[in-house]
Amino acid sequence: MKLLKQFLLYILLFVSLVAYADEVKFTASAPQRVIVGQPFQLVLSVNENGKDLRLPEVKGFEIIAGPYHSTSSSTSWVNGKMTSSKEVRITYTLLPEKEGDYQIQPATIVVKKEKYYSNVLNIKVLPEDKASQQGGNAQSGQIKQTQSITSENLFIRPIISRTKIKEQEAVVLTYKLYARVDVTNIPSPKFPDFKGFLVQEIDLPQDRTMQPDNYEGVNYYTYDLRKVLLFPQSTGQISIEPMSCDVIVRVRSSHQRPRSIFDDFFDTYQEVSKTVTTSKVNLTVEPLPQPKPADFSGVVGKLSLSTKVSATEVESNQPITITLKLQGSGNLKMLKNPTLQFPQDFEAYEPKATNNFSTTATGLSGSKTIEYLVIPRHDGDFVIPALTISYFDVASDSYKTLSTDEINIRVNKGAQSVSNAPVVSNFTGQEKVEVLATDIRYINTSAPKIKPAERIIAGTMFFWLFYIISLVVIVCLIIIFRKQARDNANVALMRNKKANKVARRRLKVAEREYKAGNKDTFYDEILKALWGYLSDKLSIPVSELNKDNIALRLSQRGVEEAVVQEFLKLLNDCEFERYAPISNKESAMRHTFESTEKLISTLESTIKR
Template sequence: MKRLIFCTIVIFVTISAKAQKIEFKASAPQTVVAGQPFQLQYSINDNNISKFSIAQIDGFDILNGPTSFVSSNYSFINGKSTQSVSTTYTYVLSAKKEGNYSIAPASAMVNGKQHKSNALNIKVLPADSKQQATQQNSKRNSGQSAHNIGAEDLFIRPILSKATVREQEMVLLTYKIYYKVDLVNIVDIKMPDFEGLMTHDIEVKKPQDIENYNGQNYYTSILKQMLVSPQRAGKITIGNMTGTAIVRTRQVVRDPNSFFGAYSTYQDVKKQLSSGVATLNVTPLPQPKPDDFGGAVGNLSMTSSISSENVEANSSIVLKINIKGTGNLKLIKTPKIDFPTDFEQYDPKVDNKFNVSTSGFSGSKTIEYVVIPRHSGRYDIPSTKLVYFDLSTNKYKTLSTESYTVNVSKGKATADSSATTTIAYNNKEQEQVKHIASDIQYIKTGNLHIKPYLNAFVGTAIFWICLLIPLIIAIMLGIIFNKKAKENANIALVKNKKANKIAKKRLKVAEKYLRTDDKEMFYDEMLSAIWLYLSDKLNIPLSQLNKDNTRDGLLAKSVAQEIVDEALALLTDCEFERYAYGGDIRTAMDNIYNRAVETIGKIENSIRK
């Protein structure tokens, strides 16, 4: 019985293995050096192979191969058996000279069927000169220390994808390390102060490669990649990135008692590295800038839609605006729509779907406006505009949404004016919205219980008081509204008054990222909150704001020197902690958040005095 079960399992595994999809894959390094050997491998997930052959490989010498290796793996998990079989053919090749080469697909008969592998593209770099190779071998044979590791053996380069860009245009900044030594690790990395730039980190997907630089071949690794966006025109200098390289070196120890007279040991040594500065030449945007221009730069499009143009009173309407394209999408402001005064409005819901790559930001921003018309009638919803600078044409462009006409009919009358209706929002959230009391009340019927009133009210003191009180209130309200209108006309004053309120909202968003330990988004939101607060409070455009004019502006508003130093130290520490490695990240984030709340409060109290 046991033998029968075992045979059944073997037959089932064999049938499953034969029924699997054949994968025939070729693999080799994407970059090699002329004259240096490398491996070309072909893997097939089967062992019933016949007539394996490769096409002629031009530009390469076959030093060895093919050598074949078959591996099998059986597993039983939760009562289910699986088998995997793989056959690998290996060649050792050497490129004859530099250039770009293609290796055609190989072919093989697997279970009686013809299969082909993928093709490969290989870049061949020129070999190092004999003098350079001799010097390198000499260093390896004699041993190395931190002192004799030369600048040409190990260094960091800052690489900008473009040296000259427009203001607000995204550019890729890459910090790459070049080495000819046995590099173990890079520690204590410190990023420069990106003054005048907004940055966004990019995940590194290709950490190691080979590159020919200044006639020499180096192993390379990308330490950091980020998108930077200049906030002002002119020449911007990006400071040094520093770090400590740990290099494994070979040490030759002379021992007269040894038969060979010497032996080799290995030890790790530290080497301090600095990237050097990078210079970005920023061209200003054309003048004059349109009044509605908010700083968006790229290639954008905008569409809109409305849920319905025929609704009943007290029913919800959803207006959607979709902005998509490429560029500095994070800086696009939410468009403002002038809805009719009879429409009750709710805060718009913004959904950002951004993709980040080495070429910049792409994706869409969707804004949903929920409004409720309270009275019947015919209402016009005007179009809204978005002004941006198009990098492909070097011109300002204006995008406009459609305008809509909404016909609102009377809703069904209800006996209870305080009844509630449920408004669905985006099929997810619901709000209870109360009906506004009807404008016209029903006529009272039945026994009215009317009683005569003999005393005259007109001409009495109470009559004149009741007559004067509304007049006085109307005059006071007129004075207040006139004062408010003058204040609202002063944009700088409005921004100054609302700076603290806006900063508190952004700090609440940062607090959410603090609770989820999202370090990158937390520090992005903190820096935006602090800089925008200072920009509105000092009436200095964000693109022109820096630490120097921030100091001068706060002192001019009679803010104490101690508080000014705290604010500048907070900005510096926030930028440093954003790129800091190791340590207690949560404690540092808590400290930055509490300091920001305290410092903004101190500035507010100082300016109010």
Template sequence: MKRLFFLLLTCLFISTSAFADKTKFTATAPNVVALGEQFRLSYSLNEKGEGLKLPVIKGFRVLLGPSTSTNMSTQYINGKMTSSSSYTYTYVLLAETEGKFTFEPAEITVDGKLVKSNSHTIEVVRSSTKNKQQGTHQSTSAQAQNITKDNLYLKVNVDRKSVFMGEPVKASLKIYTKDVKVVNFEQFKEPSYQGFLTQNIEGSNSNAFQGENINGEIFYTYTIKEILLFPQHDGEIIIDPMELSCIVQLTAQARSRGFFDDFFNNYKNVRVPRKSEPVKIKVKPVPNNAPKSFDGAVGQFKMNTTINQDSVKVDDAITMKVTISGNGNMKLINPLKFDFPADFEVYDPKTNQNLQSSAKGMTGSTTFEYLIIPRHAGDFTIPANEFTYFDPNAKRYITKLSPEFKIYVEKGEGGISNTTISSFTKEDVKFIGKDIRFIKTNIFEPIYKGEIFFGTLNFYLAYILPLFIFLMAFVFNRKRIKQNADVAKMKNKRANRVAMKRLKAASISLKANKKEAFYDEILKALWDYISDKFNLPLSDLSKDNINGILVEKEIEKEIITDFMAILDTCEFARYAPSSGSSEMDSLYQKTIDTITKLEKNIK
């Protein structure tokens, strides 16, 4: 009879738990609303229910509701049909009283079972409508001037500004806006987080702006990213500012609003750059009275140590697992070092981590798996070990102790005990090499291989050659420095090389059929050549004085005529109709020939 009673009780518990897990009844509403503002309070249910009962609503007036909507969907996955449905009950409320109000859970009946929703808190604040009223009559330029750092700004929020070394800081990167419609953002530059190890909090940012009460005013905030920061050294660490450009939508002013104006996009988007303020974090060192077993773990942890068997045969494997779970800098926890018996062969531990990053920090577990192989028979003990961490809440060190394990190892197959090696036990073998060693006592003479290097020709050359090379390098370097000091001479020497580089760029433009770029490069090659060759600034050069300079240098008249003709052709071709590729080819070759002839004729 008792067994039947417990069986029925267990079935009832399982069915109730399954029902509770299957049915979801959720209340949603804004977190902050303005006094006199209308908003929606919605209850969503994934199964059909009846008899919805609202909690007592104080400080709000129910204007409409409940308005019921149903959504049903059917899917075929791998030949199997699955269907789901959702029911939403919506109320429209009016905020009439300033303050914070908590909506108690609503109740509804599903298949004869009473289901409760979650509770929800709404804050009602007094909000000024001055800016909103002005915005409807202002031009877009006036609206843009009204966008200041008071109604649109960025901020890096941290949950604490003073932490212990290794204690995480949760940072939220957010946009704050009031009476400004931000439709997008771009060119996001995240802080560098120097001095911190970082871990992103997955799924923390929402896809919509949320209302917040900032000094009695409603600001709409968007969380770009949330991240955990683990300080790597003590002292003051600064979180650099973040930067981004907000795309703000302004209402364009119309001369006369018609019936169809609302159906068209009468808006203008402007880009507003913003930059947050740097944030200072004070990192305190952990107390200096740390036990020897402390290895940098900070947080709240538990330790569990197990072995899969305590009675084995020689060469059979034993697995020992050390699992550390809790909340803290889990990724920085190192494997524990056990004092295993000398007769055990132990491999490096394998690490398995199951970690989750949330607003509360990094939680989960880290497991170290040790593979142990006994090589000799006997009774052995794996001594207890300590794991010490610093609890920042309690501000003290806490030590967890693993149990002591007794291991019995039997002889291997064939009755071989393997307990001795050449009449020495393994414990004795450990001391071989630490005891007295005998030196070699027989008489021997060293044998020299080859001739003695000291005093030979190669010996003296090894000193003389490096000194000679150093002197040659010194003289060459002094000569090069003296030549580089004569700027005019250097420019003269490299004039032809610079011109050829310009002509190479012109050749690329010629192959790409870029007319303007081709003629520009030809002109630059000629002007730069004359400037470098005669040490004249470009601003003092003109076609007239170039002709005079070349005549003065006794350049052949034919070369001067060709040079001036190329200048005229390039200047004319930049504004003339497109030339053919053959004409550009011939001009390119003519320029090379002319510069080559000039280089030979200039004295």
């Protein structure tokens, strides 16, 4: 229990200390430029009571006074909240002993058992004014103020950092006012329009004051009017037009009347305007060496490239962020967003670029961060090809190429399955169908006959055989039928051919009757055979036949008269025998049968067609 209490106490103490520590500010301030023999003040200020202040050894300076402590505090209520501030100033008076650049190391102070460091100060010590030395005026280091406004006492210098540069390389141009007179105001300086340059302002502090500076052995009060970074856009000899401005100078008025006693006490001053014009600035701009690489980004300076991928293995429809960071110095504003070649299947969004530039004497420096957001919509292995960017390296005077690595991205099939996917995943034009059909139809539940795969028969031998065989069969049938039909068509010929056959069949019947002894049917058959035979042979129906036209027709067909007579006699005999009741039936029947047979064979050989 006791231990816990102690612990809590420590924590509370620590928290309060931390909270306090944030508040302490310990700063050192001094003018940036001083002149040999001219004392100046180094002020250390801290917003809390401190102790054990230690100032490190200050080389090149002599501490002639100090430290003097002064404390000021203020309390204010704003909206019912009390804020109180306190400032402790420790002032040293230093005397520069020798010209040169000096650095004053941080001072230390202990506030509430914590040690704090101040900032480092850089101080430039200017030489003594030559004129004042010559003049023997031992006014130890003060810049001599004169009353005469001449071009030596008041002028503006355009200071260019370099006069021979490459195209697109940054150059700093500073317009600096040098004065040995009391300048009160510069109302509206007119600067030339920097034609053919891309201009980038360098911010100057708002509360800058006249700084002492030495120019050609004379110390002046100087004031930076404007400081710009220029990026030449064209090549060759380029000159920047001179600038001019009115400078208002305060001079002691010189009275015509004799000096009164008051004049020594109350100087009267007068403000005079003076137009100051600068000289031209000439620049030589060299073109960049040719040929430029195809992927030249336009950057002249220094550049480095790094990429970062949020994930290299994702599921489909998950976004990937690819961050491209270009870091360097030079005309970075010229840098366009490089285009990464994303696979067609990626949904790529407009890249988001963030510039973090700061203006320096060498140009813009800083970084440009470009974020590409892509969403792979489908699974697969994808490659984002390497990106190359070239820039002109000023240090080595050559083109340098930067390259990213190839990015391999594996996209897995998303967990969202097709069948369970919501309607949203479909396209608007097809939603109507979606409403009607929310799922596929169910499987076939009756077992089918599973057969080996069928061959396509069209065009095979088998296929053509079907046609050929059926055609051949039909053609044969036609030929056979045709012959039959032709024969059938000629009925007379048919009957003619068949006459003998029919007659003989009848005779056979007659012979059977004769053997059986049926006299009536025997003669009947004989008659039928004779009449039928003649009908067939002469193509005359039986009904139209009689004994008269038989004789005529037979003789027309070239049958001998004797045969005709015999035929008629046979007919008569048969008719007679048939109706006569008594007869020598055996011999008569035999005779009739034989003579009929003989007669038919005679006629058959005589009548041809």
